[in-house]
Amino acid sequence: MTNQVFGIDLGTTYSAIAYINDFGNAEVLRNREGDETTPSVVFFESETNFVVGKEAKNAILVNQDATVSLIKRHMGTAFTQQFFGTAFGPEGISAIILKDLVDYAKEASGVDTDKVVITVPAYFGLAEKEATRQAGVAAGLDVVGIVTEPVAAALSVGITGEETRTLFVYDLGGGTFDCTVMRVSPGVIEVIGIDGNRLLGGADWDARLFALLNEKFIAQAGLDDDPTTDEDFAQDLMTKVEETKKTLSSRERTSVTLRFGDTLEKVEVTRAEFEEATRTLVDQTLEIARRALDTAREKQPGLEIDDVLLVGGSSRMPVIEKSLQNELGWTLRKTELDLAVAKGAAIYGNAGLAFAETIASGDSSADDLGTDEKKFLLGTSTVEIRNVLSRSLGVQFVRRDPAAPNGWTPYVDFSAHGNDSLPLDAVFQGSTVSDGTTELEIHIFEQNSPVENEAPSENREVTPPEGAVLRNLPHLSADSTIEFELHIDAEGHATLTAYEPTSAQRIEMHVSLAVLQDEDVQQLKQTIAGMTRSA
Template sequence: MSGDVFGIDLGTTYSAVAKINDLDQAEIIKSQSGEDTTPSVVYFDSGSAIVGGEAKSSLVTDSDNGCALIKRHMGTEFPQSFGGQTYTPESISGLILKELVQAANQEGDSKVAKAVITVPAYFGVKEKEATKQAGEMAGLEIVGIIAEPIAAALSLGVRGEKRETILIYDLGGGTFDTTVMIAEPGNVEVVAVDGNRVLGGADWDAALARVVIDKFVAQAGIADVDPADDPDFMVEILQDVESKKKLLTRKQDTTFRCRFESHDEKIVVTRDEFVSATAHLVKQTVEITQRVIDTAKQKSPGLAIDKLLLVGGSSRMPMVDEALRAAGFDPIPTDFDLSVAKGAAIYGQAIVDGAVPFPVGETGSAAGDPQAAAPTNTEAKYFLGGATTLNIKNALSRGIGVEFVRGDSSGGFEEYIGFLVHANDPLPVVDAKLEAGTASDNQTGVRVKLYEQGGEVESESISANSLLTEAEITGMPPMPRGSTIELLLSISNEGIATLRAREPISGRELTLEAKISVLKPEEVEAGKALVGGLMTRS
């Protein structure tokens, strides 16, 4: 096996790279420092970008010239300025990807430029497209974008000997996902997904840091000032918290040294204090886990979970295992940080080898018609559990809807979101149809606004949803209020939405594709030039 494509787990706190090796197995490629994972941290120094462990250490003494946790801002307007240069979340992620691939290519005889990048299952359209753009800025050919739990299932589930219903509990550094899926060699069917894009190990770090700071303030007798307002103090504390958090999984207590202004104290924190301070976070994950099971059972009555697999580095915490067992589960540990990257490599190699009917990230005719792109591979693959093909049936992570107008109780009008498809609907969706009516007499145009569900549950409120794209059908003949407008929504297996709006009398039609991002094409090209022209090192 040549390993023609990298599988990349672009994590919030740590990232990993894998490929299929000569033994037809998914294998992690170690970083230049010999580690399985690389901190997702960038530090800017004298015209170059440092990525990884050195960057993370540099932030302790110079927090103004680097950043971490950038994944939480993917697909949003979150400009960062370093050394007089402005960076987007996509370009910073592009620097991380560039360094990961450079280091990985040093381990092989040939240079690989193709990659599959993973995203949280709960990422929406903007975040997925932003991730793809980050890869393009790094000079990569992105052959697929795949959800982290699906990647984990490919690594852990498709090599089993029987068909099983698996629940993936994926607690990473910055995001939490749960996914119920049915897996067997060569096949993965997603039944239900749920999660929280801003819940992860970093929140446990922040909670432990708050315990340390509060005890420090009380022990040192500090008044009228909060050390947490000092960025340098916080970077040092958070750096210390990450390692001490791991100690608290093995010891009953640990000691922090806190220095602020003239104060220098040793602060002892017990495991019980840490568990108490983070109990609400663990509770959220258990609630989401139960919710995704309930959703799966609504879709498939009688469904039973055969295995609950723990994925993500933060799932190592004993409190996670204890909370899940208390809730009636029997969690099974995995290789935590590495399974997602391995699964991405499996998916990527399956695409390159022609074993995938149509890639998850592909749009167009193949997305709606699996027969449009039949697999070409006929050779059994060990990394697919002996199967010759890989079939993935995905589910929509968030509902998609259109803005409508209706009368309110005061005799006026109010805007609301009417959902055409809902979270966990099976993908692809082909021409889901809805008929709407014009809002006023003699209307000659219709503005169509396509929205994506913004929160964990659907809401009709405009403010609770995210605008994907909008455009207007013009040139229609004047029509009375309530005249029919036909809306047809199709969604690819990745979750990219295309909406067609048609006025049947005039035949006027409008097509909106919600494959969008915060960045315009020219901004992506500028980011590609910026990332490509900046030297990176780890």
């Protein structure tokens, strides 16, 4: 290869960056502190200076007005925070993290490239994926791909399709949870079913342990007031919670020394107490795992799982392995929990680049592709990666309803469903409601709940920002037919075409729910380019 692509696991609580080293292996690059993972925390020291990582995390409560964490949970939303008079949304905060990771990775590896592949949870929808891409652009990077974390994890353990296997990926990260069923066979890695919760992750276990230790401290010390109202106490407890959680993964009990004013107590906590306090969280993951498995078996009856991959730092808690073995009967295969996704992203990016270079060189051994297919060169094998749609897409229609104020009730008719194989094409029809129709507004929605709900208010509109109006219609009568074609490519990018046969009027819409417009991203890019990392 004549070029390189960095693979970035942009995590909710920790991030990592990897590349392909001189030996052809994926390697995670250590950060300035010598750690393989970097806390996804940003501290704004001034209008133009920032700190990313451990230092920012260690002072998160003391400097809470100038610090932001868990920003990935807001990806794809209009959530903003003000720092020194400048508003930053999820794209901007994520861009600072991405820029910091890449800047030092270049220095550490000697690889001078801005090409990156960024990972996202499998259950991310259009809004979250587009926000992630925009964050990369705002960081001044060339985002050559967005890959789901489970696919990246599978690539990291050497899955190349040389033998047929069915994998279940259980990915419990710091802030998101995903389950993915995929079939690996010669030349093909095919995602069959996904499910997840983008607001469930290790941070929720931390919050439960924080509350448990605080309750124990209050009881032992005989306090009447909640000591966590004191920022210094809360910061100290928060710092110790993460270490306590790690310790309880290897020991049955541990103790934490906490001080509040003149009160000093050594608080003991057992693994059993921690597991009891977080049992409902584990149960949520099991419910999602079962749902993902059921979805896959609906598509492929009789499907059996050959390997279960554990991914994500929070998966190392013993209760996770124990629950999956006891309740689902699975034997588990652990990955490099914290590093697998970044390594897989690097493999994905460079394998795609290798295939593109092979095609460009005119090598007849590589099959040519249609524009909808994604193929990669893994070693000497050409592999196609087939994905599924993360969430259902549909168009808003109306139906007669005598109880409605105007006699009509809007509803969303989903023509593309979550877990449908990609690429896909759907053809469907609608009709006009009233006589004399000269234009029609079209509204497109993405599923925004665990199961499809036809109420527009329960979904997210993904109509293009400029709107979607089919104009210049010839005063159509009621019940005139409007034809629709929905096309979704291999990476989940959707295009909807509406066509009126008698007038041949047509409108084509590229579907993406972007909070930021292109000019906003470019302005953000300039702002971040003018900022520097504090030494």
